[in-house]
Amino acid sequence: MSRCDFKIVLLGSEHVGKTSLVLRFVNCRFNGGTPYQNTIGAAFCAKTMQSNGKDFNIGIWDTAGSERYEAMTRMYYRGAHAAIVCYEPSSLESWARLRHWLQELRTVEEECKVYLCGTKKDLLDAGAVTREVPEDIVATYSQGHRGHFLTSSKTGENVDELFQKIVDDCAADMRLMKNVEELRLQLMKDEAIYKSKRKDFCSC
Ligand SMILES: Nc1nc2c(ncn2[C@@H]2O[C@H](COP(=O)(O)OP(=O)(O)O)[C@@H](O)[C@H]2O)c(=O)[nH]1
Numbered sequence: 001m002s003r004c005d006f007k008i009v010l011l012g013s014e015h016v017g018k019t020s021l022v023l024r025f026v027n028c029r030f031n032g033g034t035p036y037q038n039t040i041g042a043a044f045c046a047k048t049m050q051s052n053g054k055d056f057n058i059g060i061w062d063t064a065g066s067e068r069y070e071a072m073t074r075m076y077y078r079g080a081h082a083a084i085v086c087y088e089p090s091s092l093e094s095w096a097r098l099r100h101w102l103q104e105l106r107t108v109e110e111e112c113k114v115y116l117c118g119t120k121k122d123l124l125d126a127g128a129v130t131r132e133v134p135e136d137i138v139a140t141y142s143q144g145h146r147g148h149f150l151t152s153s154k155t156g157e158n159v160d161e162l163f164q165k166i167v168d169d170c171a172a173d174m175r176l177m178k179n180v181e182e183l184r185l186q187l188m189k190d191e192a193i194y195k196s197k198r199k200d201f202c203s204c
């Protein structure tokens, strides 16, 4: 089974920590020492996760974030089941951009489950940066969405929790699960047809 059951997209300003979040989650590592590498267009990762004892393949699209690539980014969040919209609590600019993505998502992908993610928690905890985005404003905005997580890709804090909540929410969504089951059945039928055809033509 190679196709994805759930499609997750990461949105947010450049440098906010989207790629680091995906790398921490998928590879359990953090590349703090390496120079910043801008994501071009988007990158894709896949991982198998469990919810309620069942396996699900999740596909994660990490987008570029810069305005330069905005039209392209739209292509990636079309059909997404969930979106992680990132901001840095120490940057009002990144919060303004998050609000922009929330508006976009609401108009384009009504069904998409939205999760707000404040990044680089370790820097806040260590006092290396100061919070600029007030907590009460974040709480107000979070109410209309599936949740808010304050994560650190450096320590890993709350990263697995965020992705697990997404998979649990998707797995509990009856309408979405109906589509997943139908697609799985179709895939099994297609595979069976392909295998029987290959057997017919195989001369060995
Ligand atoms: N201390 C710390 N730095 C982070 C964290 N996440 C990302 N960074 C750093 O922030 C910069 C931008 O991260 P990146 O993931 O490339 O951001 P993107 O442009 O949103 O994909 C990089 O230098 C990362 O090392 C974090 O949780 N803690």
Ligand SMILES: [Mg+2]
Pocket: 018, 019, 020, 037, 038, 039, 062, 063, 064
């Ligand atoms: Mg990136």
